[in-house]
Amino acid sequence: MNVINAIKYYVTKMTEESGPGMKVLLMDKQTTSIISLVFSQSEILMKEVYLFDRIDAAVRNEGLKHLKCIVFVRPTEENIRLLSDELRYPKYGVYYIYFSNIIPKTDIKLLAENDEQEVVREVHEFYADYLAINSHLFSFGISTCSKGLNWEKPYFERTVQGIIAVLLSLKKCPLIRFQNNSDMCKHLAEKIRYVLNQESNSFKFRQESQPILLILDRRDDPVTPLLNQWTYQAMVHELLTINNNRVDLSNVKGITKELKEVVLSAQHDEFYANNLYLNFGEIGQVIKSLMDEFQKKAKKHQKVESIADMKAFVETYPLFKKMSGTVAKHVTVVGELSTLVANYNLLEVSELEQELSCQSEHSTQLQKIKKLINDSRVRDIDATRLVMLYALHYAKQTSNDIAGLYSMLKKRNVPEKYTKLVYSILDYSGVSTKQINLFDREAVAKITKKLFKGLNGVDNIYTQHTPLLTEIIEDLIKGKLNSQSFPYLGNTVITRKPQDIIVFMIGGTTYEESLAIYNLNKQNPGTKIILGGTTVHNFDSFCEEIEATVVGTIARYKPRSVRDRSDFDHN
Known part of the structure; x- marks a missing residue:
């Protein structure tokens, strides 16, 4: 079972069934995301798809009758309407239509009625209707x-x-x-x-x-999504946000134009594929090794002294350039993560999150939360999530100080959209009706502690939570x-x-x-x-x-x- 391979199979079959020749790929917003997650643009071009069009775009491509059109859309009411309009006044020579899910026979009949010029060659259901x-x-x-x-x-x-x-x-x-x-x-x-x-x-x-x-x-x-993360993929999503494999770095100080948005795809980035589950300390060591290897190859390329050297340079340059891009991207991403960890005191914050999720030391934890709420380096969202974890953990304890911590957040001028979460999380999880503490988990799970080391003093953080x-x-x-x-x-x-x-x-x-x-x-x-x-x-x-x-x-x-x-x- 591999969802990426399943999507790739369908897309490959679409491009092959239409036969040789220049093609356009006509998609909607969602199918565009589905395909872009598993195929790069260059890979699609290799399948003779030279043009991309959106059926829901305000401005469409001009008619190009010499192109075959592969239609890949979700079988929604809106798409059926748009496709019916397309077939009445076709912009392309012939159409191969693929729906990403089961389509009612009535909709097929409607499309047939609108295909007055008989441009549709095939209609299929290809079940690539999810983000892999x-x-x-x-x-x-x-x-x-x-x-x-x-x-x-x-x-x-x-x-x-x-x-x-x-x-x-x-x-x-x-x-x-x-x-x-x-x-x-x-x-x-x-x-x-x-x-x-x-x-x-x-x-x-x-x-x-x-x-x-x-x-x-x-x-x-409700605990797992509240915790700061320490493995590469999870950490990038937590601190920078991954959206369809893309990470926006435009707010990073001094960022170059090429790196304002980067793609992190295990399909097209071998370094990322090999390291997305490494923790923060390990990824720092791997980045250092990647840099060392790159510097060795860069020095080699500087020594172009003969025809043989020139030939070798030309042959290896594409790989060198690819490696250069990989190094620049991941050094930038890891560097920004490192900056955020230091600036926002995330090591101390995360350690306390882990304690709150796995241990019961009420008095000690309460004092630590108060200390971090008063720490100007700690972000509002991190102060809030600590109080949310505390509320979930100790809501049933009569001596809890949820109200006091809530007041401290208000005094700190934490925005209301965050402060109201302290009580909303209790409603969300139904903790008020729980008879037994959610966090008392020693009886059903072994708490595993993994120490990770290697980058900027990261040597005392435990990922205890399971x-x-x-x-x-x-x-x-x-x-x-x-x-x-x-x-x-x-x-x-x-x-x-x-x-x-x-x-x-x-x-x-x-x-x-x-x-x-x-x-x-x-x-x-x-x-x-x-x-x-x-x-x-x-x-x-x-x-x-x-x-x-x-x-x-x-x-x-x-x-x-x-x-x-x-x-x-x-x-």
Whole structure:
């Protein structure tokens, strides 16, 4: 199971089926993002696609009848209307139409009626209807999927379509398990089963074992998205934000024009692919090695003294130039991360975050939070997230000082959009109804501590926190995940070890959880796991999710205590 390979297969097939000759690729906004995540522009050009057009653009290309047009769009009502207009007055010679998901026969009929000039050669469904971020990670780019504890209808439909596309592209017809305390999980599970039944002919795959689709709710683990991250990919997203593999560095002081926006893609950047899971200290050492290697090659290129030297230079120059770009990009990114870590005192902040998420030392932690709130180097968002973690951890403790910390944030003039999160996070996670402390996890998980060293004194930071997702998947693999807390949809119960697991997180997943899935895949060679979410969060996007969710929240969400062993009983 590899979502990047699945998307690449479809795009390659599109470009090959239209035969040789010059082509234009006509897309919509979402399919543009889907393709750009897995293919560079130069790779698309090698497939004889010389022009890119947007069906929803205000200004379109002039008619070029000598070009074949490959249409790749989502089967939305708006796209059907735009495509009907396109076929009535075609700009290109012939059209090969590919929809990214299942399309109703009525829409096909409508397109046929508008194809008066008979320019359409083929119409297909190619199920590339999701953002493939890593080989085991996908997203739908939905920043806030709910209002209160209910789905926003357009985002519900988009999520259903996206998951169906993932299943079809991977050729999996799964059994469905879902988080029983979440109405949103149950609603999504039931709708997916309905579509599987309705489109049963499309899901007749030969399967060696029965795959599992596990649907989870972000609200059961509000801690993971609150933490600062220390692995390369996760850290870049937390501090700089990754948007469709692109990172905006335009605010970096003294940045060159070429580096104002950089692309971080494991598909097209070998250094990034090899190091995206390294922690901050390790990446510093690797960057130093990369610099040393580059400097050696640069000195070699300076010695052009003979015809043979010139020939060697010309032959190796493209690789040298590529390496030069890689070095410049990653040195800039890591340098900016290092600056932010130092300027915002993130080492001390993160250490306390880890303590709050994994240890119970109320008095000591309270004093440390007060100290950091008064530290001018600490950002407002970091002061806020510390108080949010404290509130989640100690809400049930009668001697807690949530109100006092909230007042300190107000006194510090932290904007209201952050201060209100202190109480919103309690509503979001339903902590007021929890009978047992969310953070008392020693009974169900070993706290792992990894010391990382090597860059600017990073020698005392512990990444103690383990996402709840890790424990759930480990129990699922062992056949020990409680069937009352995570029931099968229908009467089916499978006790044998699953080989293929697709996990979907309503309300967004994180790069920390992506790393957890990556490690679980390595530790369980007989099992393949992929992870998806409505979005991939950093702290800012998670705040938006909280704000949208707590609007009109009522007590229908029954939070599950991690410590409640009945949730993890052996079947």
